[in-house]
Amino acid sequence: MEGKEILKNSIQNVKKTRINYSQKDLIVDEVNLYELLTTIVDNADNFAYVSTKIIDYLFSEQGIDDDEYFRDLVQARDLLLGKMEYNLKVDLKSKYTKQIERFEHDLCDFLDRNYPGIIESETTKYKLRILEDAVNYNKLIVDFEFVESIVSEYDDNEYDNNMLEVMSYINSHNLEVMKVKRINAPKFDIDFVKKPKLDDSVMEILDKLGIDYNELPNYILSELKKANPKKLYDTFCLMKKNKAEDGGILHLIPKNNQLTKLVILLYSSDNAIMNIVDSLKVNGVINVGILKILLAVIPNVFIEKNNEYFKPKLDDFKNNMKILKDNEINYPALINKSPMFMIMDSTILEYTLNYLKKEGASLKKIINKCYKVLAVDPSLLIENVNVLKKFNVDLNKFFNENGNYSLIKVKDLNEIINYIIKNNGEESLNDIDLMNATLKEYLKENK
Amino acid sequence: MIEYIKEYGITSLDYENIMKNARVDVIECMALSEPSIREVLEYYNELDITEGIAKIIISRPDLIIISKNNLKDLISKVDINEFIDKVENKIEDLVVLGI
Numbered sequence: 001m002e003g004k005e006i007l008k009n010s011i012q013n014v015k016k017t018r019i020n021y022s023q024k025d026l027i028v029d030e031v032n033l034y035e036l037l038t039t040i041v042d043n044a045d046n047f048a049y050v051s052t053k054i055i056d057y058l059f060s061e062q063g064i065d066d067d068e069y070f071r072d073l074v075q076a077r078d079l080l081l082g083k084m085e086y087n088l089k090v091d092l093k094s095k096y097t098k099q100i101e102r103f104e105h106d107l108c109d110f111l112d113r114n115y116p117g118i119i120e121s122e123t124t125k126y127k128l129r130i131l132e133d134a135v136n137y138n139k140l141i142v143d144f145e146f147v148e149s150i151v152s153e154y155d156d157n158e159y160d161n162n163m164l165e166v167m168s169y170i171n172s173h174n175l176e177v178m179k180v181k182r183i184n185a186p187k188f189d190i191d192f193v194k195k196p197k198l199d200d201s202v203m204e205i206l207d208k209l210g211i212d213y214n215e216l217p218n219y220i221l222s223e224l225k226k227a228n229p230k231k232l233y234d235t236f237c238l239m240k241k242n243k244a245e246d247g248g249i250l251h252l253i254p255k256n257n258q259l260t261k262l263v264i265l266l267y268s269s270d271n272a273i274m275n276i277v278d279s280l281k282v283n284g285v286i287n288v289g290i291l292k293i294l295l296a297v298i299p300n301v302f303i304e305k306n307n308e309y310f311k312p313k314l315d316d317f318k319n320n321m322k323i324l325k326d327n328e329i330n331y332p333a334l335i336n337k338s339p340m341f342m343i344m345d346s347t348i349l350e351y352t353l354n355y356l357k358k359e360g361a362s363l364k365k366i367i368n369k370c371y372k373v374l375a376v377d378p379s380l381l382i383e384n385v386n387v388l389k390k391f392n393v394d395l396n397k398f399f400n401e402n403g404n405y406s407l408i409k410v411k412d413l414n415e416i417i418n419y420i421i422k423n424n425g426e427e428s429l430n431d432i433d434l435m436n437a438t439l440k441e442y443l444k445e446n447k
Numbered sequence: 448m449i450e451y452i453k454e455y456g457i458t459s460l461d462y463e464n465i466m467k468n469a470r471v472d473v474i475e476c477m478a479l480s481e482p483s484i485r486e487v488l489e490y491y492n493e494l495d496i497t498e499g500i501a502k503i504i505i506s507r508p509d510l511i512i513i514s515k516n517n518l519k520d521l522i523s524k525v526d527i528n529e530f531i532d533k534v535e536n537k538i539e540d541l542v543v544l545g546i
Contacts, residue, residue, distance in 0.1 A: 254482050254483065256482045257479075257480070257482050259479060259481070293514055296480060296482075296483045297512055297514055298480070299480060300472065300476060309475075311471065311472055336514075337513075339509075339512055340473075340508060340509040340512045340513075343472055372542060373542060376507060376509050406543050409542045409543065439543075443543060
């Protein structure tokens with residue numbers, strides 16, 4: 001059986017054995033109680049979605065008889081609804097937040113008592129959904145621990161052979177995914193019968209930025225019209241502060257780049273801006289030079305909100321910065337030399353680094369030596385490591401006794417290795433210095 | 448979206464090629480960072496690189512999505528003629544030059 005088939009069979013097997021209750025059981029007032037619990041735990045503001053019918057149901061099922069608790073929950077829910085639907089400024093009093101926490105606890109207790117194992121089953125279901133999605137829609141498969149567990153459950157006796165097949169399928173699947181070019185560039189041409197009238201506060205922002213309404217492209221006008229004026233104004237107030245430490249980034253954006261200013265206003269947020277600013281602090285002082293580079297060259301790292309025109313890159317920036325900091329990389333130097341590293345898809349970057357780590361590479365060394373390839377074409381590193389493996393090159397030696405990783409950065413490694421063997425014999429593949437020297441000769445000959 | 452790059456020697460055919468083959472996030476960056484990208488493209492033109500720009504955008508976008516000063520620093524570490532030669536003939540070997 002091929003790896004993909006084994007993986008699909010393993011997925012079906014888990015569906016049959018691990019998930020043994022009906023979704024219908026969990027629905028009250030058209031809401032899935034487990035999903036409701038996870039959204040409230042994630043953000044207490046989501047308590048706004050809890051209907052009176054759900055509160056009644058829980059009270060009745062749990063035998064709760066407490067009028068004050070009931071009243072507080074309804075009042076808290078109504079306040080949060082006001083916040084969500086009418087942008088009211090709401091800071092819940094502690095008595096309300098405590099009651100919401102109590103509700104979470106009661107709901108969790110109810111689910112646990114009536115559907116034992118539900119938490120684990122729901123986690124499994126979530127992981128299965130991600131895995132099936134990755135297999136069917138060409139996305140990276142990254143949760144190897146989960147894959148191992150379901151392949152083992154499928155047929156423990158054949159586990160070793162099956163895992164070999166599955167991993168070989170996953171490796172080629174992931175390499176294909178990494179190479180696919182996304183060609184869904186957005187369309188920027190929108191036609192209006194009549195240009196939209198913008199809110200007065202938005203016009204005031206444009207005026208302060210020195211932007212002429214009549215010169216704005218239609219897609220930006222349309223986005224400004226759709227945006228919440230109050231939120232735009234709040235973000236503008238943060239951006240125009242004097243100090244970068246306080247989120248004041250407006251004066252650091254190149255003067256002639258009005259589009260970046262508007263795009264950050266539209267699709268960033270106070271939190272996103274502060275997140276980036278704070279990530280550039282060393283001993284409380286911000287590296288303003290790097291902040292300027294981000295704003296001038298990769299301003300899309302400030303984009304947090306989904307929109308039709310620009311892909312949000314905030315999460316990639318945060319994850320990639322974490323990788324750099326965790327591995328004690330001199331990130332200001334790296335960002336100066338290769339800002340693109342910070343917008344690389346972080347799942348691809350993590351997958352590549354984990355793959356190379358498993359083959360014996362030190363992450364710090366590989367990032368320092370290969371950050372340009374990692375920023376542009378990480379799959380090349382995996383492909384080349386696979387070529388070295390095919391020719392039985394000692395990877396441990398390659399990664400640890402080698403000051404030069406040029407071999408895994410070149411496009412035609414297969415051909416180069418054949419050239420090395422032809423000129424120096426197969427045993428030269430054990431001599432990393434000789435391989436590097438022969439690579440130079442090859443490049444000279446093939447200019 | 449990034450039509451302005453045609454002012455730096457990109458032909459209509461190259462432009463189509465870029466829109467089909469370059470990474471979408473690269474195109475988005477180039478749209479958002481027009482003033483900085485213009486400086487970089489101007490610098491390539493000063494080096495007499497025009498036809499090669501499309502290749503750089505597709506194969507080495509990190510040499511476009513960069514500040515002009517940092518690009519100059521990077522290129523100053525190698526022989527300029529060798530750099531131009533690689534861009535025109537074998538752009539994938541730039542990485543072995545340390546670029």
